[in-house]
Amino acid sequence: MTEIKKDYDYIILGAGASGLSLLHYLLAEPKTRSKKILLIDQSEKNANDRTWCFWEKEAGAFESLLTKKWSRLYFHSPAFSKLMDIGPYQYKLLRSRDFYHYGHGLIKEHANVTFLLDKVTVMDKDRVNTENGQYKASYIFNSVMYAFDIKPSSSHLLQHFKGWYISTKEEQFNPEKPVMMDFRIPQTDGCSFIYILPLSPTYALIEYTLFSETLLEKDAYDVFLQNYISKEMGIKDFEIKEREFGIIPMSNAKLAKRKGKHIINIGTAGGNSKPSTGYTFRFIQKYCQTIVNNLALHRDPLHGTTSLIPKFKLFDSIFLRVLKDQKIPAWTIFNDLFSKLPPSVVLGFLDEDSHLWSDLRIMNAVNKPAFLKAALKEIIP
Numbered sequence: 372m373t374e375i376k377k378d379y380d381y382i383i384l385g386a387g388a389s390g391l392s393l394l395h396y397l398l399a400e401p402k403t404r405s406k407k408i409l410l411i412d413q414s415e416k417n418a419n420d421r422t423w424c425f426w427e428k429e430a431g432a433f434e435s436l437l438t439k440k441w442s443r444l445y446f447h448s449p450a451f452s453k454l455m456d457i458g459p460y461q462y463k464l465l466r467s468r469d470f471y472h473y474g475h476g477l478i479k480e481h482a483n484v485t486f487l488l489d490k491v492t493v494m495d496k497d498r499v500n501t502e503n504g505q506y507k508a509s510y511i512f513n514s515v516m517y518a519f520d521i522k523p524s525s526s527h528l529l530q531h532f533k534g535w536y537i538s539t540k541e542e543q544f545n546p547e548k549p550v551m552m553d554f555r556i557p558q559t560d561g562c563s564f565i566y567i568l569p570l571s572p573t574y575a576l577i578e579y580t581l582f583s584e585t586l587l588e589k590d591a592y593d594v595f596l597q598n599y600i601s602k603e604m605g606i607k608d609f610e611i612k613e614r615e616f617g618i619i620p621m622s623n624a625k626l627a628k629r630k631g632k633h634i635i636n637i638g639t640a641g642g643n644s645k646p647s648t649g650y651t652f653r654f655i656q657k658y659c660q661t662i663v664n665n666l667a668l669h670r671d672p673l674h675g676t677t678s679l680i681p682k683f684k685l686f687d688s689i690f691l692r693v694l695k696d697q698k699i700p701a702w703t704i705f706n707d708l709f710s711k712l713p714p715s716v717v718l719g720f721l722d723e724d725s726h727l728w729s730d731l732r733i734m735n736a737v738n739k740p741a742f743l744k745a746a747l748k749e750i751i752p
């Protein structure tokens with residue numbers, strides 16, 4: 372048996388959004404900042420492999436790391452287009468490379484934090500086996516996604532996306548007018564939209580996003596982006612500076628928040644990805660803050676945590692069923708919301724920060740027959 376190399380208070384598996392967020396809050400809390408922490412990842416995390424976009428009313432924990440933020444967003448559909456003022460929210464863009472750099476800076480600044488470049492092979496009880504050793508901790512926080520059971524009655528889709536950061540010689544973009552969603556593209560492969568986040572007049576992230584049950588062929592994303600940029604946007608001369616690709620499960624299947632007493636799942640593995648939208652970053656922050664508050668009070672890390680407020684869990688399940696059943700074109704759902712309601716109401720609802728009156732307004736805005744049928748299927752299996 373491999374010898375246990377060292378005991379730690381906390382082991383964090385994965386140095387991505389959730390792992391580094393948890394580390395941030397642990398080191399910001401006086402009662403946990405001196406704990407012995409081991410962070411394990413099989414990658415050095417020094418590339419910009421993700422872009423996290425989210426909205427907040429106030430300055431967030433990582434405000435200084437943001438690349439850009441906006442107070443207005445375009446929404447486009449075949450039936451409706453508008454540059455929307457989203458106040459009191461701001462839409463924020465955080466590049467993963469900047470976030471990783473910040474996280475590794477924390478590790479260097481704190482002698483009680485160790486980063487290990489290694490591959491995890493086994494998690495069991497209070498121990499982690501890697502290819503090169505075994506480690507023990509009071510709590511193991513796992514952000515590595517695992518296989519989970521999907522029941523026949525569950526609704527399960529994939530959000531998959533490919534993005535290009537492109538540079539142009541001539542000015543092509545208005546940095547103050549990003550596009551949150553553009554549904555004016557073919558919908559043959561599922562719910563599909565483009566978003567365009569301009570960082571300067573000559574530099575922008577253009578991303579192709581789909582909600583569907585299966586992925587496209589590997590080259591199909593690039594073919595679409597090339598055609599969209601050159602034909603729809605009319606940009607012939609551009610250079611691809613960076614690429615990113617991701618897959619987020621959109622499922623109402625129940626994800627286990629823990630495995631035994633010592634292993635706690637965080638991030639998407641802990642149910643922090645909102646099933647109906649795939650938005651994750653803001654929910655990670657709420658979840659990690661709660662975990663650290665509990666640790667500081669010597670409570671179980673998951674005390675008082677619920678991946679989703681019950682009503683929002685039901686709303687998400689209904690939305691997923693409508694998308695999966697395809698009784699109405701998917702773009703019409705978002706069209707109804709943004710054309711009939713103030714953006715702040717829609718964004719608050721999607722951020723699970725709404726009250727009964729706002730919920731009723733949302734219900735009244737969407738296609739009631741389609742959503743009622745889906746609701747009955749969820750409530751009465």
